[in-house]
Amino acid sequence: MSSDLLKTRSQKSLTVSGTEYHYYSLAEAAKTLGDISRLPKSMKVLLENLLRYQDGDSVQLADIQAVADWVKTGHADREIAYRPTRVLMQDFTGVPAVVDLAAMREAVRRLGGKVEQVNPLSPVDLVIDHSVTVDHFGNGQAFAENVGLEMARNHERYIFLRWGQKAFNRFRVVPPGTGICHQVNLEYLGQAVWHEEQNGKQVAFPDTLVGTDSHTTMINGLGVLGWGVGGIEAEAAMLGQPVSMLIPDVVGFKLTGKLREGITATDLVLTVTQMLRKHGVVGKFVEFYGDGLADLPLADRATIGNMSPEFGATCGFFPVDEVTLGYMRLSGRSEEQIALVEAYSKAQGMWRNPGDEPVFTSTLSLDMGSVEASLAGPKRPQDRVPLPAVPDAFSAATELELGGGQKKPYQEFILDGHSHRLEQGAAVIAAITSCTNTSNPSVLMAAGLLAKKAVEKGLARKPWVKTSLAPGSKVVTDYLKSAGLMPYLEQLGFNLVGYGCTTCIGNSGPLPDPIEKAIKDGDITVGAVLSGNRNFEGRIHPLVKTNWLASPPLVVAYALAGNMKVNLANDALGSDPQGNPVYLKDIWPSGKEIADAVEMVKTDMFRKEYAEVFNGDADWQAIQVQGSATYPWQDDSTYIRHPPFFSAMKAKPDPVQDIRGARVLAMLGDSVTTDHISPAGNIKADSPAGRYLQEHGVARADFNSYGSRRGNHEVMMRGTFANIRIRNEMVPGVEGGITRHIPSGEQMEIYDASMRYQKENVPLAVIAGKEYGSGSSRDWAAKGPRLLGVRVVIAESFERIHRSNLIGMGILPLEFPAGVTRKTLALTGEETLDIRGLQNLKPGQSVDVTITRADGTTVTVPARCRIDTGNELTYFENDGILHYVIRKML
Known part of the structure; x- marks a missing residue:
C-alpha cells in the first residue's frame, strides 16, 4: 500500500449552502482502519489531522x-506529529515570540539564508490584552486614564508589534482596549470548522490551534481543539514545524443534572478543577460527555475549558452540538458557517448525540445538582473551599506564614480624611x-443584579x-448597560478600568498609599x-498574601x-439605613432574574x-x-533588545556533552510555578x-x-527566580530570589550568584519537588x-508545558526515581x-546522576x-527548538 493511498481514498465532498467542500472522511478511512465510532471526539480531531497530513514521512499509516x-485499550505509546490550523498569542x-522571530531573521541572514524564510506559514493572531494596569x-x-497610561508606557512595544504586523505574513494584531485573547477567540476568531482554498478546491477541516497562553x-x-504551548513551541508551529506529542490518554468526565438555584458556573468549575486535580490528568485530554451537556450553556462550557491548566490537563474538550450552533448564531457567525x-x-x-458513551482511558462523573457555592485559595486554584469554610481556611493559611506568631488585630489609617481600621483578613482587592x-x-449579570439589590x-x-x-470584551459592557446594571456596579466602585487581564495577571496596580x-x-x-483563574503567591500584589478565586457576584459580596473572616453564608454583609442587618441571601438574585437579564444579550x-x-483607536x-x-534594534531600548540566543550559533550543532561539576543554583519545594521562576x-x-x-x-x-519587559532579556534574566515569595531551601527562613554561592558560602541574589558561577565556568542545576513549572505557559521560565x-533541572515531576519549554531552550529535564527526593x-x-x-541519550531513558557531597x-x-x-531529543541536540528550525531553513 503506497503511503498516500489512505489519504487519497478517504477524500469526499459535501455541499453546504451551495458551496462544495472537500474533506478527509473518517468514515471512509475506517473501512481500512477498523471501527472508530466510539473513539472520543477529541481523538477524532487528531485522527483527521494525521489523515490530512499523511506524507509517508512525518505522518505514516502506522501513526x-x-x-x-x-x-481498543484507551491508551497508545506512540509519538505523533500534529499540525494545528492556527496560532493565538x-x-x-x-x-x-516576535523578538525571537526578528532575531531568527538576523541569524538566518548571518548564516547565509534568506530572511523571508522566517515567516508564519499558519495564520497568527496576537491580541494585546495583558498590558493595561489598574x-x-x-x-x-x-478607563480613559488607565488606557492613556498603557499607551504611554508600552509605546515602544507597540511600535515593535506594528513593525511585526508589516514585516510578517499571516500575522494580525488586535489592538489594546479591545478584549482578552481567549474571549476574542471564543466570540469572533474561533470557527469550529475551518475552510480554505487548496489547489482550487475549498477544503474543510476542524478548527484547531495552539496558543501562547x-x-x-x-x-x-466551542468544540475547537486547542491548548497552550510555550511561545518557543508556538513559533516553531508558526514556521511549519509539527507539534511533537505522544498520543494522549483521554479522561471522560460525565456531567449529569443541573446546577441548583444560587449556584454559579464558577462554583461548578472550581468543583471540576478540584476533582480532576485529585484524579490526576497532567498531560492528558479531558473530554466532557453526558446528557447534562444539553442544559449547559456554551459560556459555562468555556468557563470549564478555560481552567484546564488549573486541573492540569492538556485540554478540556466539549464536542460540537446544538448548544454550539446556538452560541455561534448569538455571537454573529454567518448562517453559512453555522450550516458548515x-x-x-x-x-x-x-x-455529540444524546447518550453517547465513547471509550475513555478512565472516567469520573458529577451530578451538577450537588455543586455548592465555593471559592479557591489562598494560593492554588485547585484548593476549593466551600463558602462557609473560607474564614477557617484563611486562619489556617496565616498560621503557616514565615515569622508567624501573635499579630496585632488591626492597624488604624486615614483615607480621604476619615479614620478606619484595617483588620487582619481585610479584603483589599475585589476584582x-x-x-x-x-x-x-x-455570572456577570448575576454580579450586576447583586450590586443593584445591594x-x-x-x-x-x-x-x-x-x-x-x-x-474580556466590549460586548460585556454593552449588555450590562442594556440591562441597566452598570450604574449599580459603578455605585459600588466597580467602574470599567480596561478591557484586559488586569488583576489576574498581576496588573492590579498600587493600593492607595x-x-x-x-x-x-x-x-x-x-x-x-x-473572578480569575490564578492566585499563586506573589502574583496578584506583593503585599497581598492570600488570594481567592470566586464568581463575579461573590467578588461584589466581598x-x-x-474581610475574608466574614462567613458570607451566615454573617451580615452590612446594615441598611435603619440599622437592620443585610445578608447575602437577601440580595442574591434568583435564577429567573439572571435568565431574564441574559436575554438582553443580543447578536447585534x-x-x-x-x-x-x-482597527484600534x-x-x-x-x-x-x-x-x-x-x-x-535600538541600543538604548529598555523594552526591546536583540536577544543573545542565536549569536554564537553555528550552521551545525556541537555534540551534546556530559554535565560535570554542576553546582546547585536553587533547591525548591513542591508546586513551584512559572510565576515563582x-x-x-x-x-x-x-x-x-x-x-x-x-x-x-x-x-x-x-x-x-x-x-511588559519580556522583550528585554537583560531585565528578564535578572528577574528569574526573583518572585518575592519564592523559598530557596539553601537559605532557610528567607523569601525571595536569594541563594548561597558555593564553595564561598556567601549569601547573595540568584542573578549575582549566576554571573559569578559563569565567570568560574561552572554549570548550574536546579533541584525541585513535585509539579515543577505549574501555572502559566511562560517561556521566560525556561x-x-x-x-x-x-x-539541568532535576524534579520529582514536571508540569506539561514547562517541561517542553525547558527542552525548547536546551535545558535537560530529569525526574528523580519514585521514592527518591532531595x-x-x-x-x-x-x-x-x-x-x-x-552523548547517547534516548527518550525516557535512565540517566546516572552522581552527587558528590x-x-x-x-x-x-x-x-x-x-x-x-524523538522530536524533543532532536531539539535538545540542537541546543533548542528554534536553533533546529533555523538549521532546517539553511
Missing part, C-alpha cells in the same frame, strides 16, 4: 492506525477580571477595598478576591463585607464590536513604523532588574511590569534559567553533580530523562 487502535508572550479605579475616568483551552468550549459546522461535524462523527468569568453573561438596600463597599471591572502603609506597619495579612452587540476589531492608528525585513508583575526597586532599569535612566514610576547558566537524599545545595551518558562522599541516582519523544 494513523495507532490513533484508530486507541479505541497575547502580548506578554507574543512580544518575546492604576485608576472607582471613578468614571478610570495556557488558557487557550477556553476555546474547547453542523454538516461537517455530523459527517465526521464529531457531533471582576480575567478571561475565565468575564466571557460568561450569567445599592437598593443601602449597602456600600468598604473604603479599603480596591474594586475594578475589567471585561495609606492602605499599603497600614499593611506594612501593622503586619496585616490581607486578601484579594478575583467588597461589601470587606457582537456584530457591532467585532466589525472593526483590528486613534492612538494605535497614529503609531508610525518603517517597513523593513529586519528590525532596527519568572514573575509577571511588580519589579522591586532594590532587585537586580530594578537596579538595571535605574542604571538605564528609567524612573521607578516607569518600571511597568516584568510581563529562557531565564538558560541565560543564568542552568543546564529530602531522602538529605541534599543541602552544597553538592556537585555529574550527569553522564548524554561537601565531605567528598558520593551517591549515584538513576534519574529518568523527561525528553519524551
